[in-house]
Amino acid sequence: xxxxxxxxxxxxxxxxxxxxxxxxxxxxxxxxxxxxxxxxxxxxxxxxxxxxxxxxxxxxxxxxxxxxxxxxxxxxxxxxxxxxxxxxxxxxxxxxxxxxxxxxxxxxxxxxxxxxxxxxxxxxxxxxxxxxxxxxxxxxxxxxxxxxxxxxxxxxxxxxxxxxxxxxxxxxxxxxxxxxxxxxxxxxxxxxxxxxxxxxxxxxxxxxxxxxxxxxxxxxxxxxxxxxxxxxxxxxxxxxxxxxxxxxxxxxxxxxxxxxxxxxxxxxxxxxxxxxxxxxxxxxxxxxxxxxxxxxxxxxxxxxxxxxxxxxxxxxxxxxxxxx
Amino acid sequence: xxxxxxxxxxxxxxxxxxxxxxxxxxxxxxxxxxxxxxxxxxxxxxxxxxxxxxxxxxxxxxxxxxxxxxxxxxxxxxxxxxxxxxxxxxxxxxxxxxxxxxxxxxxxxxxxxxxxxxxxxxxxxxxxxxxxxxxxxxxxxxxxxxxxxxxxxxxxxxxxxxxxxxxxxxxxxxxxxxxxxxxxxxxxxxxxxxxxxxxxxxxxxxxxxxxxxxxxxxxxxxxxxxxxxxxxxxxxxxxxxxxxxxxxxxxxxxxxxxxxxxxxxxxxxxxxxxxxxxxxxxxxxxxxxxxxxxxxxxxxxxxxxxxxxxxxxxxxxxxxxxxx
Numbered sequence: 001x002x003x004x005x006x007x008x009x010x011x012x013x014x015x016x017x018x019x020x021x022x023x024x025x026x027x028x029x030x031x032x033x034x035x036x037x038x039x040x041x042x043x044x045x046x047x048x049x050x051x052x053x054x055x056x057x058x059x060x061x062x063x064x065x066x067x068x069x070x071x072x073x074x075x076x077x078x079x080x081x082x083x084x085x086x087x088x089x090x091x092x093x094x095x096x097x098x099x100x101x102x103x104x105x106x107x108x109x110x111x112x113x114x115x116x117x118x119x120x121x122x123x124x125x126x127x128x129x130x131x132x133x134x135x136x137x138x139x140x141x142x143x144x145x146x147x148x149x150x151x152x153x154x155x156x157x158x159x160x161x162x163x164x165x166x167x168x169x170x171x172x173x174x175x176x177x178x179x180x181x182x183x184x185x186x187x188x189x190x191x192x193x194x195x196x197x198x199x200x201x202x203x204x205x206x207x208x209x210x211x212x213x214x215x216x217x218x219x220x221x222x223x224x225x226x227x228x229x230x231x232x233x234x235x236x237x238x239x240x241x242x243x244x245x246x247x248x249x250x251x252x253x254x255x256x257x258x259x260x261x262x263x264x265x266x267x268x269x270x271x272x273x274x275x276x277x278x279x280x281x282x283x284x285x286x287x288x289x290x291x292x293x294x295x296x297x298x299x300x301x302x303x304x305x306x307x308x309x310x311x312x313x314x315x316x317x318x319x320x321x322x323x324x
Numbered sequence: 325x326x327x328x329x330x331x332x333x334x335x336x337x338x339x340x341x342x343x344x345x346x347x348x349x350x351x352x353x354x355x356x357x358x359x360x361x362x363x364x365x366x367x368x369x370x371x372x373x374x375x376x377x378x379x380x381x382x383x384x385x386x387x388x389x390x391x392x393x394x395x396x397x398x399x400x401x402x403x404x405x406x407x408x409x410x411x412x413x414x415x416x417x418x419x420x421x422x423x424x425x426x427x428x429x430x431x432x433x434x435x436x437x438x439x440x441x442x443x444x445x446x447x448x449x450x451x452x453x454x455x456x457x458x459x460x461x462x463x464x465x466x467x468x469x470x471x472x473x474x475x476x477x478x479x480x481x482x483x484x485x486x487x488x489x490x491x492x493x494x495x496x497x498x499x500x501x502x503x504x505x506x507x508x509x510x511x512x513x514x515x516x517x518x519x520x521x522x523x524x525x526x527x528x529x530x531x532x533x534x535x536x537x538x539x540x541x542x543x544x545x546x547x548x549x550x551x552x553x554x555x556x557x558x559x560x561x562x563x564x565x566x567x568x569x570x571x572x573x574x575x576x577x578x579x580x581x582x583x584x585x586x587x588x589x590x591x592x593x594x595x596x597x598x599x600x601x602x603x604x605x606x607x608x609x610x611x612x613x614x615x616x617x618x619x620x621x622x623x624x625x626x627x628x629x630x631x632x633x634x635x636x637x638x639x640x641x642x643x644x645x646x647x648x
Contacts, residue, residue: 019346019348021346022345024343028436041368043600044599048600112352272640276368276372276603277601278596278601309600313593313596313597313644313645316644316648317641320641321637
């Protein structure tokens with residue numbers, strides 16, 4: 001089965017389950033960017049991020065007997081909620097392994113969508129050993145956050161949708177800016193666009209100092225981040241690009257773009273004001289690139305994926321106070 | 325031409341112009357309300373409110389020769405931007421008469437979407453005389469904000485959409501909560517639902533102490549508001565119900581609901597957290613009713629229209645600080 005066949009099959013499984021999120025725009029943003037800016041509002045997806053697509057794609061793609069035993073995932077964030085909701089809607093158990101110092105809200109939200117949350121101490125306990133033990137004992141299937149073909153295929157459905165929606169707006173060639181952590185969303189979108197909209201090209205977007213993918217794309221080998229904390233864009237900080245995802249991006253994506261925190265917060269404030277959308281910092285890097293890195297882009301139009309909206313009140317208030 | 329024929333014709337004129345805004349939901353909101361809550365996110369409409377629909381419907385419904393001379397409107401808010409953008413997209417002039425003490429941002433936004441803004445002094449000048457003079461001199465057509473059949477028909481397209489979207493979700497009977505100022509949106513939706521979804525019933529929502537429509541529906545005669553300022557819900561404060569709209573609401577709507585500012589701000593904070601939407605106070609009264617006035621509602625599901633998102637940063641920050 002080819003990549004695009006897997007993405008089309010994922011779309012069929014997601015039909016009536018995932019939201020077809022709108023492609024939004026504002027003449028005020030066009031003016032700042034100096035070109036048309038189309039924003040794929042995936043922050044409006046179930047659980048507040050695109051991760052529900054990959055979670056549903058993976059859980060729905062399991063053999064029913066295997067699925068019935070339940071699933072397990074490691075995540076302190078959006079992937080946890082995506083997998084948990086997908087499992088709940090399939091009527092199967094999910095176990096999410098989270099660090100005990102994860103934000104209370106994320107722990108509560110993950111429980112609220114039906115998961116059994118198992119906490120571990122980052123300093124004294126081995127996450128993988130805990131997960132492996134529970135998975136073996138209960139026969140759970142691990143759902144990886146990005147290095148997993150069914151997950152990549154699920155995220156790729158964002159690419160099918162935005163290509164159709166952009167073409168409806170008369171846009172047939174554009175850079176497609178995608179927030180990038182492990183690269184599941186960007187590689188899935190790149191595979192979809194390769195098949196259905198070859199005039200569109202993915203550009204990965206990351207925070208400055210956590211731009212492992214941009215540096216890996218530039219050097220041609222796997223580059224790691226020096227640190228794993230200290231970014232406001234927590235949702236898209238990973239140690240290094242994925243093993244499945246980086247080769248896809250090397251083949252299909254343009255140069256990566258790294259964004260300052262100033263520009264990320266400013267993009268959040270502009271999304272509030274001009275699009276009436278709540279975007280989290282990690283989900284706003286692509287809009288920031290569209291608005292403030294125009295010199296790095298080609299063409300009369302640009303498409304930015306707003307990948308998630310799970311931001312806490314304090315961080316959002318900070319963006320508004322500084323740039324609202 | 326019947327009301328529903330006018331609404332269907334308005335939908336045809338709005339095709340490809342207005343956004344088909346999504347119908348959103350969150351299990352967290354369902355839990356607060358004790359029933360399913362579906363939110364029609366009209367804050368994502370062009371210009372940040374449903375008013376673009378009525379503006380486009382009215383401008384596009386004019387005879388081309390009359391339209392070519394331009395249009396005029398009185399508004400300090402959402403109607404101004406809706407009419408101005410509709411005129412701009414038709415390539416005709418618009419003049420918007422605004423008080424000189426209107427918020428700078430609204431004046432700037434109205435100019436930015438192409439209108440000629442004429443300011444007047446509320447204390448010393450007669451708005452209607454100024455408007456009439458300009459209109460007569462230049463042959464402009466006045467676009468009223470709600471007491472105008474083409475405007476009501478345009479707002480009614482929200483009703484056609486939400487009925488289809490709710491039925492796709494398996495909801496065939498519900499109270500439909502609608503923010504109500506002059507009643508253009510609520511009466512338009514009521515006429516649409518009467519024709520296509522008779523299991524749905526409109527309920528008007530207003531701020532406490534500015535609930536002229538609720539009191540008029542209760543007493544059977546036109547009741548006025550005691551004051552015209554002092555509400556955070558500035559977008560939906562009018563002196564009294566419309567002459568065309570009140571009879572429609574008397575025939576089709578249930579009892580009106582009045583909301584406290586506390587509940588409105590709390591609904592805004594919950595829309596931020598659970599829906600990733602920015603809703604202005606006047607646009608949040610219906611969601612507030614869905615969440616906090618369940619005793620006044622019937623049925624297993626409720627539909628709330630989030631009618632606009634044009635809130636200033638300070639007001640939004642206040643909602644988050646108090647209830648985020």
